[in-house]
Amino acid sequence: xxxxxxxxxxxxxxxxxxxxxxxxxxxxxxxxxxxxxxxxxxxxxxxxxxxxxxxxxxxxxxxxxxxxxxxxxxxxxxxxxxxxxxxxxxxxxxxxxxxxxxxxxxxxxxxxxxxxxxxxxxxxxxxxxxxxxxxxxxxxxxxxxxxxxxxxxxxxxxxxxxxxxxxxxxxxxxxxxxxxxxxxxxxxxxxxxxxxxxxxxxxxxxxxxxxxxxxxxxxxxxxxxxxxxxxxxxxxxxxxxxxxxxxxxxxxxxxxxxxxxxxxxxxxxxxxxxxxxxxxxxxxxxxxxxxxxxxxxxxxxxxxxxxxxxxxxxxxxxxxxxxxxxxxxxxxxxxxxxxxxxxxxxxxxxxxxxxxxxxxxxxxxxxxxxxxxxxxxxxxxxxxxxxxxxxxxxxxxxxxxxxxxxxxxxxxxxxxxxxxxxxxxxxxxxxxxxxxxxxxxxxxxxxxxxxxxxxxxxxxxxxxxxxxxxxxxxxxxxxxxxxxxxxxxxxxxxxxx
Numbered sequence: 407x408x409x410x411x412x413x414x415x416x417x418x419x420x421x422x423x424x425x426x427x428x429x430x431x432x433x434x435x436x437x438x439x440x441x442x443x444x445x446x447x448x449x450x451x452x453x454x455x456x457x458x459x460x461x462x463x464x465x466x467x468x469x470x471x472x473x474x475x476x477x478x479x480x481x482x483x484x485x486x487x488x489x490x491x492x493x494x495x496x497x498x499x500x501x502x503x504x505x506x507x508x509x510x511x512x513x514x515x516x517x518x519x520x521x522x523x524x525x526x527x528x529x530x531x532x533x534x535x536x537x538x539x540x541x542x543x544x545x546x547x548x549x550x551x552x553x554x555x556x557x558x559x560x561x562x563x564x565x566x567x568x569x570x571x572x573x574x575x576x577x578x579x580x581x582x583x584x585x586x587x588x589x590x591x592x593x594x595x596x597x598x599x600x601x602x603x604x605x606x607x608x609x610x611x612x613x614x615x616x617x618x619x620x621x622x623x624x625x626x627x628x629x630x631x632x633x634x635x636x637x638x639x640x641x642x643x644x645x646x647x648x649x650x651x652x653x654x655x656x657x658x659x660x661x662x663x664x665x666x667x668x669x670x671x672x673x674x675x676x677x678x679x680x681x682x683x684x685x686x687x688x689x690x691x692x693x694x695x696x697x698x699x700x701x702x703x704x705x706x707x708x709x710x711x712x713x714x715x716x717x718x719x720x721x722x723x724x725x726x727x728x729x730x731x732x733x734x735x736x737x738x739x740x741x742x743x744x745x746x747x748x749x750x751x752x753x754x755x756x757x758x759x760x761x762x763x764x765x766x767x768x769x770x771x772x773x774x775x776x777x778x779x780x781x782x783x784x785x786x787x788x789x790x791x792x793x794x795x796x797x798x799x800x801x802x803x804x805x806x807x808x809x810x811x812x813x814x815x816x817x818x819x820x821x822x823x824x825x826x827x828x829x830x831x832x833x834x835x836x837x838x839x840x841x842x843x844x845x846x847x848x849x850x851x852x853x854x855x856x857x858x859x860x861x862x863x864x865x866x867x868x869x870x871x872x873x874x875x876x877x878x879x880x881x882x883x884x885x886x887x888x889x890x891x892x893x894x895x896x897x898x899x900x901x902x903x
Contacts, residue, residue: 418463418664421455421459422456422459422663422664422667423667425452425456425459425664425668426667426668426671428448428449428452429448429449429452429453429668430671431448432445432446432448432449432452433449433671433675456664457476459664460662460664460665463662486498491757492754492794492797493754493757494560495787495793496559496638496785496786496787496790497555497557497559497560497786498556499642499646499787500552500556500559500645501553501556503548503552503555503642503645503646503648503649504548504550504551504552504556504645504649505549506545506548506649506650506652507547507548507549507552507645507648507649507652508546508548508549510541510542510544510545510548510652510653510655510656511542511545511546513541513656513660514538514541514542514545514659515542517534517535517538517659517660518538518542518591518592518611518615519608531596532592532593534658534659534661535592535596535659536592537658537659538592538656538659539618540588540655541652541653541655541656541658542618543584543588543622544648544651544652544655546618546619546623547622547623547626547648548649548652549626550622550623550624550625550626550627550630551626551627551629551645551648552630552645554626554631555630555641555642555645558630558638559786566869567631567632567633568631568632569632570631573628576624576628577628577629580621580622580625580628581625583617583621584618584622587614587618590614591611591614591618594611594614595611630645637689638786638787639785639786639787639788640683640684640687640689640691642786642787642788643676643679643680643683643787643788644676644680644691646672646679647672647673647674647675647679648673649672649673649676650670650671650672650673650674651670652669653665653668653672653673654666654667654668654669654670654673655669657669679788683782683788686782686783686808686846687782687783687845687846688845689844689845735857735882735884735895735898736898738819738820738855738857739769739820739857739895739898739899740772740899742769742772742820742855743773743774743775744774744817744818744819744820745769745774745777745818745820745821746777746811746814746820746821746822746853747762747766747776747777747778747779747821747822747824748784748821748822748823748824748826748830748848748850749762749778749780749795749824750784750791750824750826750829750830751784751786751825751826752824752826752827752861752888753794753888754791755825756825756887756888756889757889758887758888758889758892759794759795759798759800761889761892761893762795762800762824763798763799763800764892765822765892765895765896765899766804768899769899771899776804777804777805777806777811778795778805779806779808779821779848779850780792780806780807780808781826781829781830781848782807782808783828783829784826784829792805808846808848811848812848812849815848815849815850815852816852816853818852818854819853819855820853820854820855820857821850821855821856822857822859823850823874824859824888824891824892825888826848826860827860827865827872828842828847828870828872829847829848830848830850830872830874831847831866831870831872831874832847832851832873832874833871833873834846834847835847837870840869840870850874851874851877851880853880854880855880855882856874856877856881856882857881857884857895858875858881858882858884859891859892859895860883860884860885860888861885861886862885863875863883
């Protein structure tokens with residue numbers, strides 16, 4: 407180590423403390439709209455300095471292999487940041503959570519295998535070995551669970567929750583085997599191989615580590631595949647917390663106080679966010695982590711009275727533009743004085759946020775007061791919808807959270823729903839046994855009129871039928887792509903002008 411003793415080592419510890427406080431400050435600023443970019447820059451700069459400081463601390467700052475690896479990783483990260491769209495940010499975050507867990511697992515593997523010959527400083531200490539094994543047991547399921555979450559969000563696998571046969575029993579078996587191997591591996595390395603200075607591969611240890619990889623990996627997969635619907639943001643934030651925890655424990659194994667501190671900060675902040683999301687959705691964390699079984703979906707409408715048919719057979723009709731209507735939406739939107747816009751993931755998928763901004767301008771020019779209702783899980787991760795709208799230059803002060811906006815709906819002339827389904831589904835109050843039951847939703851039914859710009863009238867992400875589409879006395883459905891539907895609303899306002 408360059409900072410081997412005395413004052414130089416103290417400099418490392420003091421610097422680590424300053425960097426840790428910088429990360430806390432960056433996280434705090436990231437939660438403030440006007441200072442979010444500054445917060446991100448502080449976090450990025452602190453991470454870069456922490457890497458360089460750690461390389462110097464371990465005396466490997468001149469290693470060209472390290473710098474080649476850093477350059478390659480930085481290039482891949484830059485390419486990913488440029489290529490990924492804002493609508494794909496949730497799966498990008500899930501993917502990076504997994505990579506963080508995988509990195510901690512690699513560090514742990516090195517310390518466990520290095521302890522066989524005492525090749526690593528502190529590698530033969532029993533506490534260090536257990537710390538490394540614990541980081542491995544957290545990092546591997548974080549990786550596999552995050553990959554499942556990312557694949558689900560990217561629609562590479564079915565998006566609904568999935569329970570396999572004997573799911574609970576298989577999960578319990580994986581946890582049991584993981585516990586046995588977690589206990590055995592450090593003891594094997596410390597007790598049986600401590601005195602043998604033989605370097606190289608050790609077949610029993612390799613087999614045990616491979617078995618531990620399988621059991622931990624399967625535990626992560628079994629955990630993630632049965633979380634779906636509106637609970638996906640909770641899954642992402644929880645896995646984010648686990649990635650920090652695995653890094654913090656790996657820092658204990660490596661004797662790197664800086665890694666431990668930063669990992670703990672990430673783990674704590676992720677857990678706080680998860681808890682806040684649970685409160686906002688009226689969920690208990692235990693229900694998310696250990697669900698009792700698969701949710702049942704509501705029965706589909708009876709044959710001959712599907713949603714579209716119900717609307718057509720009532721006083722409403724479908725016009726040539728694909729608008730299902732029971733009243734004249736153009737007349738309503740032209741005279742509206744208070745409008746609430748409810749954006750959802752469908753808006754993000756259609757990349758219609760710039761048109762939403764244009765609609766906002768048109769409505770305000772027409773004399774309407776316009777505000778936005780943001781549900782905590784409107785996107786696929788916490789804060790996703792806020793970022794999308796701000797990216798379209800929609801003033802942040804117009805974005806209102808669910809708690810403050812719900813009392814406003816009763817005084818609203820028109821609610822415009824754009825690509826949202828589950829977060830406005832009144833079935834959440836009545837449909838027991840479904841993924842959204844008990845979840846607070848935006849109370850759009852209290853409004854005088856509801857204009858729905860959704861692709862179709864099928865159930866949303868959670869797979870629960872939405873009775874909004876059958877409320878023909880006050881609801882109008884604009885079927886099709888969100889861009890086209892918003893364009894129709896804009897043209898209605900243009901006619902008035």
